[in-house]
Structures are given as C-alpha cells and as structure tokens.
Amino acid sequence: MPNSTKRKILLMGKSGTGKTSMRSFIFSSYRSEDTKRLGSTIDVEHSHVRFPGNLVLNLWDCGGQTSYMDSYMNAQRNQVFSSVCALVYVVDVVSTDDEGGGDTSEWETDLRYFRDCLSALQTHTPDAEIFCLLHKMDLIQPERRKSLYMSRVADLRKKAREVLKEAASSPSHRDRSIHLRCYATSIWDATLYKAWSNIVHTIVPDVQYFETHLSELADMCSASEVVLFEKATFLVMSHYSPSIHDQRQSQQHGSTSYIVRYGDGPDAPETLLSGLSLSMLPAQDKPANADEMTVYDDRFERVSELVKQFKMSCVETQNQLQSFELRTPTFLACMDALTSTTCLLVIVSDPRVHIRSLKNNIEVCRHQLEPQRILPDASNAP
Numbered sequence: 001m002p003n004s005t006k007r008k009i010l011l012m013g014k015s016g017t018g019k020t021s022m023r024s025f026i027f028s029s030y031r032s033e034d035t036k037r038l039g040s041t042i043d044v045e046h047s048h049v050r051f052p053g054n055l056v057l058n059l060w061d062c063g064g065q066t067s068y069m070d071s072y073m074n075a076q077r078n079q080v081f082s083s084v085c086a087l088v089y090v091v092d093v094v095s096t097d098d099e100g101g102g103d104t105s106e107w108e109t110d111l112r113y114f115r116d117c118l119s120a121l122q123t124h125t126p127d128a129e130i131f132c133l134l135h136k137m138d139l140i141q142p143e144r145r146k147s148l149y150m151s152r153v154a155d156l157r158k159k160a161r162e163v164l165k166e167a168a169s170s171p172s173h174r175d176r177s178i179h180l181r182c183y184a185t186s187i188w189d190a191t192l193y194k195a196w197s198n199i200v201h202t203i204v205p206d207v208q209y210f211e212t213h214l215s216e217l218a219d220m221c222s223a224s225e226v227v228l229f230e231k232a233t234f235l236v237m238s239h240y241s242p243s244i245h246d247q248r249q250s251q252q253h254g255s256t257s258y259i260v261r262y263g264d265g266p267d268a269p270e271t272l273l274s275g276l277s278l279s280m281l282p283a284q285d286k287p288a289n290a291d292e293m294t295v296y297d298d299r300f301e302r303v304s305e306l307v308k309q310f311k312m313s314c315v316e317t318q319n320q321l322q323s324f325e326l327r328t329p330t331f332l333a334c335m336d337a338l339t340s341t342t343c344l345l346v347i348v349s350d351p352r353v354h355i356r357s358l359k360n361n362i363e364v365c366r367h368q369l370e371p372q373r374i375l376p377d378a379s380n381a382p
Contacts, residue, residue, distance in 0.1 A: 006056045007203050008083055012072075012117060013090035014110060015064035018135050018187065022090070023047070023061055025187055026196050026233055043068055044080075050341060051230055051237075055204055073116050081120040085203055086129040089114055093184075094139045097148060107152075111159055118163040118178065126167075130180045131199050132156055138186035142282040145184065150272040153182045157260050157267055164262035178260045183275040190301035191277050197236040197301060204237065213365055214240035217346070220361045224331070225347040227300055228338065234304040234311075237342065303345065307335070325355055334358050338366055 011019050027049050045061040062072060062080070072080045096107035114132070121128045134152055137145055160178045167176055181202075183195035214226045218240050227239040257271040277298055278286055311321045323336040331349050336359065338344040344362060 005054055006058050007085035008058045008060065009203075010080065010084055010087045010117075011059060011061045011090070012087060012113075013064050014069070014092070014106075014113065016095070017064060017090040017092040019064065019090045020045070020061055022133075022135070022185075022187060022192055022196075023059065025192065026235070027059070049233070051200065051204060057200075057203075069113055073120065077120055078124065081117075081124040084121060084125040084128040086131060086199065087117060087121060088131045088133065088199065089117060090133045090135050091152070092136055093134045093148065093152065094136050096152075097140060099144070107155075111155060114156060115159045115163060118160060119166070122163055122167050122176070126176060129202055130160075130178055131195070132180065132182045133185045133192075133195055134182060135185050135187075137184040137191070137280060138188055142280070143285070145280055146273070146276065146285045149184050149276045150269070153272045153275070154267055156180065156182060157271075160260040161262055161264065164260065168262050176262075179258055180260050181258045181275060184277065184280055186280075189279065190298045190305050191280065193235065193301035193304045194277065194298050195275075196233075197304070200230070200235050200237065210238040211240055213368060214238060216368075217344075217361060217365045218242065220364070221346055221348055221358055222350045222353055223346050224349045225345075227303070227345040229304065229307075229343045229345065231337065231341050231343050234308045234343070236300045236304060239300060327355075332358070334362070336362055338362070 011023060013019055027047065043063050045063075047059045047061070049057040049059065051057060060080070062068065091110050092106075096104070096110060098104040098107075118130065121130075132153075134149060137149070140148055157180060160180050164176060164178060181198065183191070183198070185192045185195050210228055214228060217223065218226045225239065225241045228237040229235065230237055257268070257274060279298055307321075314321045323334070325335075326333040331347055332351075332353060332355065333345065333347050334355060335343055335345045344365070346358060346362065348358060
C-alpha cells in the first residue's frame with residue numbers, strides 16, 4: 001500500500017485468556033456468543049486492519065501455550081519483538097484469582113511472561129506502547145473488583161520498574177520509561193470497546209487533525225456531541241463535545257500517570273484505578289457523583305456496540321446500514337459516512353436545528369477533509 005503507515009501490534013498472553021475471541025469480536029464482527037466456538041491459536045496468526053490516516057494495523061495474535069511463549073522469548077525473540085508499535089497483553093483475572101477459586105501460581109506465571117515481554121521490548125523496541133487488559137472482570141464478584149484490579153495493576157507496574165532497573169545499568173538507558181496503560185475488560189459489555197478504542201486512539205497518527213474538524217462541525221451544527229467511528233469496527237477514533245464533562249475527561253486523558261519510571265514512589269490510588277470503568281463497580285465503590293459520571297463513562301462504546309449489532313442484523317436480512325436518523329423530544333441524532341473508512345455521529349439538543357441543515361454541514365466537513373491524508377486506497381491493500 002503506497003504511502004501507508006503500518007503499525008505492528010502484538011497480542012499476547014497465556015492460552016485461554018480470550019485474545020483470539022476479542023480480536024474476532026472487535027475486528028471480525030463476531031458476536032460475543034459466537035466466540036465460544038473459537039479454538040486455540042497455533043503459533044502466530046497475522047491479520048491486517050485498515051484505519052484512517054493511511055494506517056494499517058498488523059496484528060500478531062500470538063498463541064499462549066507454554067511452548068510458544070518460550071519460543072517467542074528465545075528462538076523467535078528478534079522476529080517477534082522488533083519494530084513493535086504496541087504490546088497488548090491479556091490476563092484472565094478469573095484463573096489468577098485465588099479467592100475466587102483460581103491459582104496464585106497462574107498470576108505469578110503471567111507476571112513472569114509480562115516481565116519477559118517488557119525486557120525483550122526494551123532490547124528491540126523500547127518505545128513501544130504497553131497495554132494490559134485484565135479480562136473477564138465480569139466474572140469477579142462486584143464488591144471485589146476494585147481491590148483486585150488495584151492489586152493487579154500495582155504488580156504490573158512493579159514488574160515494569162524491575163525491567164527499567166535492569167536497563168538503568170547502561171548509562172544510555174537510565175532515562176527510559178515505559179508507557180503502561182491497564183484496563184478492566186469483558187466481552188459482554190462496552191468495556192472491551194472502550195479499551196480498544198483507547199488503544200487505537202493512542203497509535204493513530206494525526207488524531208488532533210480529526211478533532212479540529214469535529215470541533216468546527218460541532219460549532220456549525222450547535223451540536224452537543226460529535227463522534228468519529230472507524231467504519232468496520234465502530235471503534236471510537238475521536239470525539240468532541242463543548243460540555244464541561246468532556247473538558248474534564250480530556251484533562252484526565254492528558255494525564256501522565258501511565259508513565260512508569262525507575263525510582264518512582266508508591267503509585268497513587270488514582271493511578272491504580274485508571275482503566276476501571278465505573279459501570280463495573282457496585283454502588284458503594286463509586287464516587288458521590290457517580291450517577292452523573294456514569295452517563296459519560298462509556299457512552300461512546302455503548303453506541304459502538306449497539307450500532308455494530310444493528311449493522312450485523314441488517315446484514316442477516318440482506319440489507320446494508322448506510323446511515324440513520326433519530327429524533328426524540330430531547331435530541332436529534334444523525335449518523336452518516338464521512339469517508340470510506342469512517343462514520344460520523346452528531347447529536348443536537350437544539351430543537352431549532354433541522355436534519356437537512358445538519359446533513360449539509362456534514363457534507364461541508366466531508367469536503368474539507370483531505371482525502372489523501374485520511375482516506376487509504378483499499379484497492380492497494382496487501
């Protein structure tokens with residue numbers, strides 16, 4: 001693909017953690033219940049996914065059996081860990097939860113593999129972004145999720161510091177850091193969409209380029225919210241809202257708490273809780289203003305899930321979803337294609353705004369975007 005930007009993504013973790021299921025669910029339009037029939041991955045399965053910005057995600061779904069993991073760390077070390085954009089390490093929190101009937105040694109094995117992966121990346125691709133998905137969190141008792149999640153994140157950050165301590169023995173590596181973002185996920189709710197949307201948002205080039213046009217469109221339409229989705233997966237690429245809630249969310253998104261440095265002090269509770277959705281917590285573990293915040297916590301991902309399910313239902317009836325309009329007594333919603341790889345959702349609360357003017361403004365935005373910059377040529381895909 002000419003002028004394309006390829007990003008190598010490693011999807012790793014022990015066998016049975018749900019790596020292939022989540023890849024099929026997010027990128028191949030599987031339903032949650034359909035992933036149960038997927039078998040274990042043999043060695044490494046490669047797949048390519050096109051995204052806006054002439055971006056191609058080269059996904060390496062790495063089998064998690066012990067023999068494969070040992071091979072990745074030894075015979076295939078250079079091949080696997082070179083030129084990596086991001087590592088997505090998946091943990092099955094149920095199998096590692098001793099209080100819930102799991103085996104503590106499983107968590108120790110996970111930590112060892114995770115540490116080995118970080119060590120290999122420090123050698124071959126030290127600037128790779130690191131994501132850890134603490135998966136199947138829905139199977140943990142709600143009252144235990146917060147403490148278990150904080151404990152697991154603390155252990156993962158500790159392992160990252162150990163790797164940085166080893167690297168610090170070399171003068172040229174003393175100032176290195178590791179970007180580690182953790183998320184609690186489940187294939188049965190919107191948290192998996194949220195985690196993968198954040199992963200894509202981190203690695204997609206020119207995100208601010210999209211956000212600038214979204215803010216201009218919001219001003220033209222008097223929109224309460226404008227959201228840009230990738231067309232095939234319906235992952236959230238970018239969004240804009242003039243509300244104070246999104247301003248606060250943007251400030252939180254700009255936090256550097258995910259950066260792990262050797263010699264850092266104890267992790268703050270806010271750092272250990274980052275990535276745990278409020279929707280997963282019982283009432284007693286939520287902040288005092290949780291009822292207000294929950295609306296904003298995973299709203300985009302809920303829309304992603306609903307629209308993707310509706311799109312699949314259309315396909316089953318031999319129809320295609322091109323766009324839709326929804327008007328209620330309190331808001332007007334319009335979703336339409338923006339480019340060949342993106343969809344745009346515009347929410348307007350002003351009753352004076354008509355759907356025709358809204359669509360005209362979307363058309364203006366469509367023409368303003370530079371096709372060569374965000375519109376990859378699908379005909380040249382590998």
